[in-house]
Amino acid sequence: MLDVLKQAIDSRCEPQSLFDRIICLGWYDGPLEGICSSGGADFRYDLADDADVLRYRVFRLAPLPNGSVSRFMDAMYRFGQLADGEIPPSPMWVPMWQFPTPQDQTHAENLSDSIMESATAPSVAFCWDFHDARVTAGRAIDPDDTPHDWFVWLGLERHGERIDP
Numbered sequence: 001m002l003d004v005l006k007q008a009i010d011s012r013c014e015p016q017s018l019f020d021r022i023i024c025l026g027w028y029d030g031p032l033e034g035i036c037s038s039g040g041a042d043f044r045y046d047l048a049d050d051a052d053v054l055r056y057r058v059f060r061l062a063p064l065p066n067g068s069v070s071r072f073m074d075a076m077y078r079f080g081q082l083a084d085g086e087i088p089p090s091p092m093w094v095p096m097w098q099f100p101t102p103q104d105q106t107h108a109e110n111l112s113d114s115i116m117e118s119a120t121a122p123s124v125a126f127c128w129d130f131h132d133a134r135v136t137a138g139r140a141i142d143p144d145d146t147p148h149d150w151f152v153w154l155g156l157e158r159h160g161e162r163i164d165p
Helices: 002-011 068-078 102-117
Strands: 023-028 031-038 040-048 057-062 124-129 134-141
Touching: 023 068, 031 057, 031 068, 031 102, 068 102
Parallel strands: none
Antiparallel strands: 023 031, 031 040, 040 057, 057 124, 124 134
16 A cells, blocks of 8 residues: 555545545544545555644554455445445545434444454555645554654644645
């Protein structure tokens, strides 16, 4: 995944183009957490840090067992989030999280919790510039070293200073 991020930084491509599917399970003025797939690999993503005006967000990617995103999508069909044959917007999708029955909602919540909890430690972090729609930095995460400031760790600045490399 790190190689893909490096190519995205060099080519200034949109972050969505890096992923086959991005499912947002938390949203506040943009994605906060969820699951995604890229090139056959599945990941949990979560917001590690954001800059002053939510222009820049640093996300961590943690590997998930293969098939996690497909398993979630299959469940969304079963629980009525998607009609038979309906394909969600690509690549980013925010499920409405309204279910036919309370039991269906409980099953969906349990499944999403189970998938999210099955992730291993985050292996990659990257900065997403929402204004210019591009990845500005990315780096492998050392599991024994949790950065105090993700922007500085990625070689970027913050708090009104220019973050673009």
